[in-house]
Ligand SMILES: Nc1nc2c(c(=O)[nH]1)N[C@H]1C(S)=C(S)[C@@H](COP(=O)(O)O)O[C@H]1N2
């Protein structure tokens with residue numbers, strides 16, 4: 001018995017469904033999803049790593065919640081689109097090289113290389129993004145730096161790809177999409193039906209997850225973090241135990257918030273903070289992992305505490321009691337400190353903060369990424 005491995009050629013793949021009219025339409029929506037994810041991703045990156053030329057606004061309070069929700073929804077919608085698009089073109093991998101070596105071969109190799117970079121970057125972004133939103137970090141590299149760097153590769157190679165393919169794309173959009181199946185055809189679908197199934201898969205993927213950010217979708221979002229789950233109706237990203245904050249440390253009667261300012265250090269006990277004018281604000285926690293939830297927070301405005309030590313609103317660093325993991329401190333820029341809704345929160349929905357929400361005191365500010373809403377504060381340092 002002899003077994004022969006047959007290398008497929010482009011002609012081996014005969015499905016009528018693989019056609020530029022399909023590829024171009026799926027590709028256009030995929031490109032739109034990548035563009036939305038790119039711009040909202042830049043926004044999020046800047047929000048966490050403020051470039052000097054940008055003052056990140058604190059109003060509207062829901063801004064980051066929306067940009068982050070759009071980011072995750074666009075990435076999720078892109079998954080079925082990318083699968084269908086790759087399926088529709090992958091036989092071209094087996095196309096013959098223009099032989100013997102010539103300028104055409106060079107161009108052919110260059111095009112294959114650019115497509116390989118694009119596909120690699122696109123798959124990397126969607127896979128790492130999905131893993132991040134399910135809080136699964138099996139890798140050693142920093143998710144944020146890698147996702148950010150590869151975003152530039154993806155968007156750059158995408159722009160190049162569209163430019164190279166523009167004539168094909170134009171022609172494909174000029175042609176109608178075939179909508180009936182010929183009698184005796186092997187494919188049970190028409191091209192139009194394939195497109196419709198693709199749009200539906202994409203919409204279902206978004207619906208199945210968007211409830212993490214959109215309260216009225218909570219019940220249909222079987223795969224989303226439930227935005228209403230968690231103590232006091234708000235989800236927890238990292239619990240006190242996970243951050244190494246013991247109940248004993250958080251409820252220590254000797255706890256006082258240290259405010260370090262040019263004239264020295266002033267401490268405020270929780271009772272002293274509670275005796276100051278309290279402000280209440282409805283503000284969202286919007287996690288980079290895609291869930292968000294609005295809640296009603298009460299506490300003292302950061303600027304009121306600074307005023308007590310004679311400091312006008314300016315940049316401050318807030319530090320957490322936490323003993324392990326990232327996000328133990330965050331920088332509050334001057335314009336955020338100045339906002340009266342930027343709170344050193346003591347209560348959530350009129351009750352003392354739950355330990356997992358940051359008892360005895362947490363920062364909560366409008367339009368700020370969740371990772372910077374530092375919990376379990378013990379110290380505020382006025383920046384020089
Ligand atoms: N000290 C500290 N604060 C923190 C974190 C943390 O790990 N440590 N996680 C942040 C993240 S990623 C989010 S999304 C919010 C979640 O707040 P919640 O658990 O009260 O919903 O807290 C932020 N504050």
Ligand SMILES: [Mo]
Nearest residue numbers: 287288370371
């Ligand atoms: Mo988060």
